[in-house]
Amino acid sequence: MRVRDLGVVIGGGTPGPANAITDVAGVRVGHTTVIRGDGPLRVGEGPVRTGVTVILPHAGSIFDEPLYAGHHWLNGNGELTGMAWVREGGMLTTPIALTNSHSVGVVRDALIEIEVRGRGRGAWGLPVVGETWDGVLNDIDGQHVTAAHVREAYDAATTGPVAEGNVGGGTGMICHGFKGGIGTASRVVDGGWTVGVLVQANHGRRERLTVAGVPVVIDDVPRPVPPEFEGAGSIIGIVATDAPLLPHQCRRLAQRAGLGVARTGGAGENTSGDGFLAFSTANRGHLPSDALGVQPPRVLTVDVLPDAYIDPLFYGAIEATEEAIVNALLAAETMTGRDDITAHALPQDRLLAALTRR
Incomplete structure (x- = not known):
């Protein structure tokens, strides 16, 4: 189920x-979901x-392009x-992976292994791995994500519809006091450019949840943690676009994802980690790659969208x-x-009832 399946439209975009x-x-x-065991925690x-x-940013090798x-x-x-390096060099040079807080290291190392496997020679890379805390539901200290899981998700990556909810890095996540996880959406904007977003949502307080501008009050569904501990989670958002943006424009686009979080009631609470990365696919093949070891031309020609149209x-x-x-x-x-x-789970009937009372 997605929000538009309920007849609810968010914003005016297409x-x-x-x-x-x-x-x-x-x-x-691509996702790898790891679910096993029940009952008391045994680390x-x-x-x-x-x-x-x-997330693979384009159809080729991001290491080379x-x-x-x-x-x-x-x-x-x-x-x-x-x-x-993204801040300093303005470029994304590796795939992006999302997982739990205590598995960042193994996921990062696995992405390096994938790079080496793909090249068959010496490689250089600073992988991008985001995390949110799934320790409320998961044996997070057990560090159950392995390099094999990363390779499985990498090899399964595909275009088209994206599985959402209790999948991949979002498997054990909680959002606004309800079950959270992976979500995605896109917009086609003036000029024909596309903006797509994928989130790993593990943030927010239940009493602040807002959908399509309407406060959603659902108090009688049991909470996984006491109210005072809600808002201690995090959200990671990845923003992709085919518009020709320079690095500083990508940073500005990433910043706007935070406004989307705010529109649902998120506030970037003190103990929340709310990070966003934006990249542009437009100049693929035009940018030099340190990994290739090839001397680039002294002057590069790239496409740029003027800020007047951003x-x-x-x-x-x-x-x-x-x-x-x-x-x-x-x-x-x-x-x-x-x-x-x-x-x-967020009760769909209760959500619809709240939205129809506006």
């Missing part, structure tokens, strides 16, 4: 064919409710590796982020994890 980040040509997404054994999601990129933190109590992309990123979060909530199913803690 989604792409799949209403997903994969509507940006060449972008592919290293389970129960396990976790996974990994991999980097893209302009930029990032933004709404609140920095989180991790998105490789951002020092506002529609901003609006698209805001709306797609908002819709991706709601899609994550609606796609997620009730899940019972460690110590029999249950995160309940």
